[in-house]
Amino acid sequence: MAVVLIFAETQNDGQLRKAALHALTAGKALAQALGGQLHAAVLAPHAEGAAEEVKGYGVAQVHAASAACFAHNLAEACAPALAQLAQSIGARFIGGAATAAGRDILPRMAARLQAAMASDIMSFEVEGGEVTWTRPMWAGSVLAKVALGTPTQVFSIRTTEFAPAEKTGEAGVVKVFVPNLPATLPSRIHAFIAVKSIRPELTEAKVVVSGGRGTRGDFGPLEALADSMGGAVGASRAACDAGWMPNDLQVGQTGKVVAPQLYIAAGISGAIQHLAGMKGSKTIVAINKDAEAPIFQVADYGLVADMHDVLPKLRQAIEALK
Amino acid sequence: MKILIPIKRVEDPECNIRITPEGTGILQEGLKFKVNPFDEIAVEEGLRLVAKHTGEVVVVSIGGKETHEQLRHALAMGASRAIWIHHTEPVDQMSIAQLLAKVVEEEKPALVLMGKQAIDDDQNQVGQYLAEYAQMPQATFASKQEALDSEAEKSKQPGIVLSADGAFVSITREVDGGLLQVECTLPAVVTVDLRLNQPRYASLPGIMKAKTKPIKELSCAALGIAPSNHLRIQKLVKPAPRKAGVIVPDVASLVDKLRNEAKVL
Numbered sequence: 110m111a112v113v114l115i116f117a118e119t120q121n122d123g124q125l126r127k128a129a130l131h132a133l134t135a136g137k138a139l140a141q142a143l144g145g146q147l148h149a150a151v152l153a154p155h156a157e158g159a160a161e162e163v164k165g166y167g168v169a170q171v172h173a174a175s176a177a178c179f180a181h182n183l184a185e186a187c188a189p190a191l192a193q194l195a196q197s198i199g200a201r202f203i204g205g206a207a208t209a210a211g212r213d214i215l216p217r218m219a220a221r222l223q224a225a226m227a228s229d230i231m232s233f234e235v236e237g238g239e240v241t242w243t244r245p246m247w248a249g250s251v252l253a254k255v256a257l258g259t260p261t262q263v264f265s266i267r268t269t270e271f272a273p274a275e276k277t278g279e280a281g282v283v284k285v286f287v288p289n290l291p292a293t294l295p296s297r298i299h300a301f302i303a304v305k306s307i308r309p310e311l312t313e314a315k316v317v318v319s320g321g322r323g324t325r326g327d328f329g330p331l332e333a334l335a336d337s338m339g340g341a342v343g344a345s346r347a348a349c350d351a352g353w354m355p356n357d358l359q360v361g362q363t364g365k366v367v368a369p370q371l372y373i374a375a376g377i378s379g380a381i382q383h384l385a386g387m388k389g390s391k392t393i394v395a396i397n398k399d400a401e402a403p404i405f406q407v408a409d410y411g412l413v414a415d416m417h418d419v420l421p422k423l424r425q426a427i428e429a430l431k
Numbered sequence: 432m433k434i435l436i437p438i439k440r441v442e443d444p445e446c447n448i449r450i451t452p453e454g455t456g457i458l459q460e461g462l463k464f465k466v467n468p469f470d471e472i473a474v475e476e477g478l479r480l481v482a483k484h485t486g487e488v489v490v491v492s493i494g495g496k497e498t499h500e501q502l503r504h505a506l507a508m509g510a511s512r513a514i515w516i517h518h519t520e521p522v523d524q525m526s527i528a529q530l531l532a533k534v535v536e537e538e539k540p541a542l543v544l545m546g547k548q549a550i551d552d553d554q555n556q557v558g559q560y561l562a563e564y565a566q567m568p569q570a571t572f573a574s575k576q577e578a579l580d581s582e583a584e585k586s587k588q589p590g591i592v593l594s595a596d597g598a599f600v601s602i603t604r605e606v607d608g609g610l611l612q613v614e615c616t617l618p619a620v621v622t623v624d625l626r627l628n629q630p631r632y633a634s635l636p637g638i639m640k641a642k643t644k645p646i647k648e649l650s651c652a653a654l655g656i657a658p659s660n661h662l663r664i665q666k667l668v669k670p671a672p673r674k675a676g677v678i679v680p681d682v683a684s685l686v687d688k689l690r691n692e693a694k695v696l
Contacts (some may be wrong), residue, residue: 184559208607212555215559216555220560228555228556247442247550247553251450254666258660258661296570296615299601300611301610304608350578350579350626357609371689394685407673408676409693411677419682422682426682427686
């Protein structure tokens with residue numbers, strides 16, 4: 110029976126990262142299509158808490174590995190431990206969310222397993238036990254259907270394409286897994302500089318208001334508008350490069366991929382790099398002074414105007430609706 | 432310090448990528464090629480490190496003869512010499528990493544610097560596979576705290592910091608929720624993100640000098656690797672375009688549309 114193993118990533122506070130729930134959905138669908146079984150792995154300094162949570166999401170077995178060196182999802186510790194687990198349970202497919210940690214750990218683990226990998230998959234099809242993965246290439250301007258030719262296969266998922274898993278009635282089994290870890294590791298964590306935000310996480314928010322060069326560095330009106338709708342604030346690459354916003358808030362091919370109910374792009378021209386990160390949004394509003402800006406080609410509603418004039422009015426109008 | 436920098440020849444990101452009628456490849460007509468932009472950032476960082484600590488930057492690429500254009504570009508930026516692995520068949524990320532691991536074995540660099548991903552496949556894998564095959568620590572998505580228009584960047588200081596004894600490097604990684612500062616024992620693999628630096632342009636004297644710099648040719652057979660292609664593209668498709676939107680005249684009509692048509696307010 111094909112075993113699908115999902116790396117259920119945890120945050121620094123020990124909580125399960127929300128992206129892991131999306132990966133569990135993909136893992137469950139894959140296990141079902143293969144007539145197999147879904148397993149999950151939690152690797153953390155104290156894995157028990159998150160593992161207890163994961164077992165409620167339709168997982169047959171949750172493997173909990175606790176070690177101090179798993180802090181901050183250090184790849185040199187997590188990759189060999191995951192590979193060892195995958196081998197011991199005979200996992201044929203190993204996947205996780207395409208988060209920073211997932212992107213860092215999964216290919217290194219795949220190398221240990223002599224497995225090929227499909228990154229950032231958006232969907233998959235199973236026919237006769239063979240999986241075809243659909244993934245973006247050239248910044249999402251092309252979608253490729255690919256098959257991997259190795260017996261063990263690794264994948265990372267684009268979280269916007271899979272709904273978060275929901276709790277099922279029955280709970281899986283939590284098993285303690287004790288990996289062989291080296292006494293010393295060649296990498297050490299110095300410090301974590303957290304981007305503190307009072308707003309919802311960019312990739313989970315129902316509303317995202319993003320700004321670009323057109324903000325001229327003033328994100329105040331954007332933040333006020335986002336707050337009036339309980340939304341998150343995002344930024345284009347240009348705005349992050351200029352140091353106006355932290356890189357963690359960049360929306361685009363190399364930043365976060367978002368798909369909220371409502372995406373408002375203010376003062377963003379719409380380079381292909383940015384579009385790759387927000388094209389999947391349900392409704393897109395573009396506000397830009399330049400009527401020729403490419404952003405208008407993907408927008409459901411465009412407003413050719415200066416965002417500095419428009420955003421406060423938009424906020425007032427939305428607040429008036431409440 | 433010796434720094435090895437793998438670079439990839441990719442389509443210019445400004446090019447319009449069109450799929451062939453059979454849907455198995457892309458049309459070559461009208462395409463322009465460049466050094467993968469992430470790899471160019473790696474070359475810039477390597478040159479800054481070498482300027483500060485002495486040493487040499489060696490670039491390596493896998494491909495046909497046309498790859499020389501990109502190797503020459505890196506040499507014109509300031510790399511000392513180039514290695515060309517002559518291979519024209521499609522090859523997967525595993526084999527690329529295995530070939531690079533052989534070059535690492537031969538060259539024994541203190542640091543391998545490379546882009547975090549290539550803008551054609553967008554796989555984001557080779558650095559991590561290589562680190563495992565070469566049994567080195569890895570620091571992916573190297574960035575820095577300073578913005579690209581900061582004084583630190585204008586002074587062309589490297590964002591990757593070498594320790595006084597040259598035994599390890601400190602890297603600021605871009606991760607979810609912030610920046611993670613890590614220290615890796617050398618030799619190590621570091622993959623770079625967009626905000627590490629602003630790559631230089633190749634100068635005219637640099638371009639002239641590059642013409643005489645050596646490009647060493649290697650074959651997969653000479654490296655003892657039979658490249659595989661375990662990543663088979665079955666079909667390429669264009670994503671469904673979004674339906675054409677409308678331009679609204681003012682805020683009032685925008686709010687009306689969002690409330691009554693899109694029903695998101």
